[in-house]
Amino acid sequence: MNEIRIIDLHTHTKNSPDGNHEAAFMAETAANNNIHTVAFTDHCEVDYFYKDSYDKYIESSYKDISEASESFKGKINILKGIELAQPHYIPELAEKIINKHNYDVVIGSIHNLREQEDFYYWKSFDGIDIEATMNEYFDELIQMLQWGNFEILAHITYPFRYIYNLCGYIEDINKYKNKIDELLKLCAEKDKALEINMGGLKYPINKPSPDIDTVKRYKELGGKLVSVGSDSHYAERVGVNIAKAYEIAREAGFKSVATYKDRKVSEFAIV
Numbered sequence: 001m002n003e004i005r006i007i008d009l010h011t012h013t014k015n016s017p018d019g020n021h022e023a024a025f026m027a028e029t030a031a032n033n034n035i036h037t038v039a040f041t042d043h044c045e046v047d048y049f050y051k052d053s054y055d056k057y058i059e060s061s062y063k064d065i066s067e068a069s070e071s072f073k074g075k076i077n078i079l080k081g082i083e084l085a086q087p088h089y090i091p092e093l094a095e096k097i098i099n100k101h102n103y104d105v106v107i108g109s110i111h112n113l114r115e116q117e118d119f120y121y122w123k124s125f126d127g128i129d130i131e132a133t134m135n136e137y138f139d140e141l142i143q144m145l146q147w148g149n150f151e152i153l154a155h156i157t158y159p160f161r162y163i164y165n166l167c168g169y170i171e172d173i174n175k176y177k178n179k180i181d182e183l184l185k186l187c188a189e190k191d192k193a194l195e196i197n198m199g200g201l202k203y204p205i206n207k208p209s210p211d212i213d214t215v216k217r218y219k220e221l222g223g224k225l226v227s228v229g230s231d232s233h234y235a236e237r238v239g240v241n242i243a244k245a246y247e248i249a250r251e252a253g254f255k256s257v258a259t260y261k262d263r264k265v266s267e268f269a270i271v
């Protein structure tokens with residue numbers, strides 16, 4: 001039987017404030033579900049590092065992932081990862097964080113604009129200029145790419161799921177075409193993997209981030225690497241919807257997705 005091999009490079013354990021399960025339990029569950037490779041990528045919000053105790057979270061995260069990786073050798077391939085959010089807001093702190101441990105993969109993401117709350121906590125967009133907010137968000141992604149000390153560019157349309165939750169419509173990505181092109185080009189030039197994040201499928205928006213047209217555009221603009229992640233916060237959800245992410249990647253012309261060891265990329269075949 002030619003069974004499809006599942007790799008999931010974006011998951012959260014209990015060492016993320018919104019995580020639910022220990023790394024060991026997640027590893028065991030994922031191994032039982034025949035997942036080939038999983039990266040545990042707990043949250044680290046650089047601009048809230050001390051205030052929200054990420055300094056402590058990431059220490060237990062790295063320890064638990066390292067232990068799980070050892071004890072599940074031969075059963076499942078575990079990558080030591082971190083989801084580093086807003087790193088370029090405080091670049092010297094971000095460098096310190098990622099140099100402290102031997103990560104296999106660093107995800108770069110943006111969850112909040114400068115000195116604002118994570119979009120996750122927003123109660124409304126009333127009185128907010130959504131277009132200006134999105135332009136600011138994409139500008140920050142561009143700046144984060146210019147900083148560049150990470151491998152995977154995460155969920156580039158993250159605020160869309162909250163605009164949908166609170167306003168009830170899917171924001172039109174074409175309004176930001178020039179900016180998105182600029183960021184996709186930079187992502188390609190810097191050899192970062194564009195993430196196909198399937199986490200949105202568990203939200204009312206029910207869409208991956210980004211959509212397939214954006215993945216296709218990235219390929220047209222010279223993009224060579226995509227990575228896939230469920231963004232699961234539960235053991236049983238590791239690998240969920242990854243087969244769909246492969247379909248998106250294949251339809252956009254990719255024959256493999258990225259995988260990492262010691263922050264060096266290699267190809268993981270999906271055909």
Ligand SMILES: [Zn+2]
Pocket residue numbers: 083109111154155
């Ligand atoms: Zn994220």
Ligand SMILES: [Zn+2]
Pocket residue numbers: 010011012083231
């Ligand atoms: Zn995440």
